[in-house]
Amino acid sequence: MEAIAPELPADSEENFASHLAGMGSFLIDPAGAARRVYSKWFWIAPLILFSVISIAASFVLMPMARHVMEIAPLPPNTSPEQYQKGMNVGLTIMRISMYFAPVVAALIFAIQTAVLFGASAAMSIKASFRQLFNLVTGCSLIQALAAIAGIVVLKGKGEVSTQAELRPALGLDIFLPETANKVLTAIVGYFSVFEIWWTIMMVLIFSVAFRVTKGKALAAILPLVFLSIALRALGAMFQR
Secondary structure, rough: OOOOOOOOOOOOOEEEEEEHHOHHHHHHHHHHHHHHHHOOOHHHEEEHHHHHHHHHHHHHHHHHHHHHHHOOOOOOOOOOHHHHHHHHHHHHHHHHHHHHHHHHHHHHHHHHHHHHHHHHHHOOOOOOOHHHHHHHHHHHHHHHHHHHHHHHHHHHHHHOOOOOHHHHOOOOOOOOOOOOOOOHHHHHHEEEEHHHHHHHHHHHHHHOOOOOOOOHHHHOOOOOOHHHHHHOOOOOHOOO
């Protein structure tokens, strides 16, 4: 039978500097990260760092997105004036999203935490919303690294000319042709090094923090994985 980790004490270092120093444990140290899960205010540090990275990535991406929109062919039954107006609206939404990155990120993490909290409750796992929020925000740093990797790939390509190129392949979609079905590409593209890394760390930290087997931890995490895949597929359906 798989051993259950002993109960962990709450993190005794309740200061911002300690939380900053402890964020790295969510990348490589499940036991250390599990202790941070019990902290009251740990989530603030990773939320700030994730937001900073998101703002920087959006700042780099925006000129590329503008260029793609400017050279894209006009949609059917759309005048140049209408297209220009739509492009301006789209860029404005991007700017607003960039400036409100902390709020947007906090909302997304709260939704993810609610899903995880519901799954945990259904499996009789004793975990508070705050503890799970710490877990979600801490592991979001892995997803922030994925955003950095995506920008590096885009900058390495040089000029970007299509919407598809704005979403560089970081997963198994790298093996699919550009003409592949968009929904299939989105689903296959989920399985990247970063998402697999994120899933593994979520499972290991959850297992240690809440004293459950890795199998039970995986069962609690899977709804988040399925939700992410479903949202990717849904987003692909609305892409031109």
